[in-house]
Amino acid sequence: EPNLPLKNKKVVITAGGTKERIDPVRYITNDSSGKMGYSLAIAARNLGADVCLISASKTLQTPYGVSLIPVETAQQMHHAVDVEFDTASIVIMSAAVSDYRPEQVLNEKIKKNEQEMILKLVKNKDILATLGSQKKHQFLIGFAAETTNVEEYAKGKLVKKKADMIVANDVSKPHAGFNKDTNEVTIFMVDEEPVELSVNSKQAIAEEILAIALTKMTK
Numbered sequence: 001e002p003n004l005p006l007k008n009k010k011v012v013i014t015a016g017g018t019k020e021r022i023d024p025v026r027y028i029t030n031d032s033s034g035k036m037g038y039s040l041a042i043a044a045r046n047l048g049a050d051v052c053l054i055s056a057s058k059t060l061q062t063p064y065g066v067s068l069i070p071v072e073t074a075q076q077m078h079h080a081v082d083v084e085f086d087t088a089s090i091v092i093m094s095a096a097v098s099d100y101r102p103e104q105v106l107n108e109k110i111k112k113n114e115q116e117m118i119l120k121l122v123k124n125k126d127i128l129a130t131l132g133s134q135k136k137h138q139f140l141i142g143f144a145a146e147t148t149n150v151e152e153y154a155k156g157k158l159v160k161k162k163a164d165m166i167v168a169n170d171v172s173k174p175h176a177g178f179n180k181d182t183n184e185v186t187i188f189m190v191d192e193e194p195v196e197l198s199v200n201s202k203q204a205i206a207e208e209i210l211a212i213a214l215t216k217m218t219k
């Protein structure tokens with residue numbers, strides 16, 4: 001059906017900021033609300049897709065008709081994405097995945113003691129880059145949240161992570177990025193000129209991202 005171009009196709013979307021535990025009462029996270037990912041889930045559902053939303057956000061309401069897989073850590077998100085990947089047509093990594101996690105997750109609350117405390121972090125695997133190296137038919141969309149050299153870093157991520165599209169966010173702009181209701185992005189694709197999407201609601205931006213992905217997928 002022309003109006004439902006994603007009918008019978010599975011779209012996997014990650015959303016929110018992962019939480020990396022330090023001890024039972026403390027964690028490391030970031031400012032991602034999940035709004036961009038949830039907007040993409042609604043947009044994909046409206047195009048007829050079977051949407052699987054892998055979310056580290058606990059505050060947003062699950063959109064009607066979307067299946068939710070709640071996760072907390074980057075490792076849990078990675079596992080959940082892996083399980084869905086083979087049968088996915090499109091994967092969209094809009095989550096803000098923690099680059100590092102504490103080396104140890106302590107079972108007991110850390111007691112206040114010395115004047116200084118050193119917390120050792122280890123690197124999380126890059127989910128998008130792993131998918132890029134494994135992909136077959138999947139159309140892979142990543143994001144890039146940057147504060148400087150947006151074009152250079154976004155193009156770097158497109159190549160290095162073998163994505164089909166990178167949606168670049170200049171998160172230093174007042175109406176873009178973490179926890180806002182609006183966004184302003186530039187889309188980078190292999191062998192295409194960059195496409196700038198001016199300030200709009202995250203819902204409208206999500207619809208534009210999917211419309212552009214669809215044109216590229218059928219090329």
Ligand code: PMT
Pocket residue numbers: 015016017031032033034035036037074093094095096097098099124125126127128129141142143144145146157169171177178179180
């Ligand atoms: O959730 P909101 O409040 O609505 O905010 C939306 C957003 C700003 C979080 C979103 O638009 C966005 O930019 N998401 C990506 C944030 C991010 O982690 O960007 P990055 O440049 O650090 O990572 C690049 C890409 O690699 C991203 O697709 C990310 O999901 C992915 N990644 C990163 C690290 C990691 N270990 N695994 C990954 O897959």
